Amino acid sequence: MELHFDRHRRLRNHSVLRGMVRETRVLASDFMYPLFVTHDDGRHPILSMPGVDHLSLQELRRETNVLSELGVPSMMIFGIPAVKDDVSSEAYAENGIVQQAIQVVKSENPHMLVATDVCLCQYNPAGHCGLVHGDQILNDESLVLLAQTALSHVQAGADLVAPSDMMDGRVAAIRAKLDEAGYVQTPIMSYAVKYASAFYGPFREAAHSAPAFGDRRTYQMDPANVREAIREARSDVTEGADILMVKPAMAYMDVIRAVKDSFDLPLAAYNVSGEYAMVKAAALQGWIDERAVVMEMMTGFKRAGAEIIISYFAKDVARYLRDM
Template sequence: MEKAFNRHRRLRRTDSIRSMVRETFLRKEDLIYPIFAVEGEDIKREVPSMPGVFHFSMDRINEEMDQVYKLGIPSVMVFGVPKEKDEVGSQAYCDTGIVQQAISHIKERYPDLTVIADTCLCQYTDHGHCGVVEEGYVNNDKSLELLAKTAVSQAKAGADIIAPSNMMDGFVAAIRKGLDEAGFEDIPVMSYAVKYSSAFYGPFRDAAHSTPQFGDRKTYQMDPANRLEAIREAESDIKEGADFLMVKPALSYLDIIRELKDRFPLPMVAYNVSGEYSMIKAASQNGWLNEQEVVMEKLTSMKRAGADLIITYFAKDVAKWLSE
């Protein structure tokens, strides 16, 4: 008697059948597109290490935002690159700072877009670290005060969501308290709950002009070898009032995304970071791979791992491909 076996290929036989049984879907509604606003006039400047990603001054940012809106991308995350930096990153919490200007402008022109504010100090400090530095070390608690001030100023400007990315202990609690006391109790916090000290951030530091001037960020960002620490970090942020959890980077940490998604009921965000973007751009420009196929496979893998939302520099490309 012949040995029986399962014929799994029956469900792969045609395009139509494969579509019928597909388990994971990528949608425009899943996408968050990062925007870089800079001070000055008539600036549209490509980031050298990130083909297709630009700095925009306020008088030209509509060129980018009009495309985003027409493509049906529902959300943007705003980063700022100031002209002036100081030791405490005062432009981060200035009510007329570049991020605050960009948030106000975008919300006025596109009121139904969700605008997320990246809340950190590294782009604004002259030393490039994510907080107040004393004797070569980032002072955790003094940094919290400035981060809360930054979040409140961004909410005043019209931000729909505050996304703190600094990895200070207690940052969600400090920001939640600051927002509530300022009357912004309805503004959610999208916590960079699990942010690794990763080698994949290089191109972003080129874009945000945020490379540390000394040392590194390993005393506050996580060791890439650690899994249980990610669970502890996420649990703390939930207790402190986080409304979303984020894992950054995404591609090398799909196991972390899945573990957190299985454990916690909050919306899960994956940050498809600059290094992941630039590698694919470089390889596709050299003809080594099919950019569209690789990008769609990669982002689908993040959804399959448990991500509900994906921050990605490919958002405009993906929105076009999904429409086609």
């Protein structure tokens, strides 16, 4: 009896051919590496994120060189201030930790793309992303400080600003502030779709930014919602965002695809601290093949539609690709 069926395995029999017909490729140039800079000396491990450290400005120089050698072309800077106050003044201080860090990176490698997180949470005692009055997080009053923070980063040399606060109207406020100051060419990568996620736990330790009361569910999104994600992204597009972001990434690849299909802007996916920590913890126990799992995750993010991957695995992935 003659059977007629498709032989899909013909294209899988040789490793070279598998590579030639591969639909999705992960490159070192896809990555943005998030790092945490402090006023302290030296390098101090973040216990819940093995392999990630708090960096002094001098250690930041060394880290910049490591990234450059590995071919990772961009970083996102998070600052840990020396002092906190109710108006988050170090967030937009001329000599704040992020502003100093930008200058250090640019002096070490002028070609490194430097993005900065624009938020107030780690700069005030309440640990919330906007100004606080009683138990309320003030939206419109916060926009002034967020815009000033973004401007101070760009004046220090940042190539791109990324507001993560989730206050309504922050992209419009930042775009207007930058344009007014003459920075019409500086792009904004908005945390357009940022969920109130349990996957942020290790980051709160790393950034010293856990809320002192309540939670962030009045401004970050409900993880159950995807139509709302499209509305959030549409607002940011209208307000002047140049790149959209979905955060977290791993449990939200359907959202990445939905946003990608809805808008023609470049899209970033933030592979967040909890996702990183889970893989690292399982790998340290010998339960998974870390390299294989990491590369499968990154391929999934690209396949879902992300052009940019923000990940604490960026250096690892660059080494994997170099050694292939």
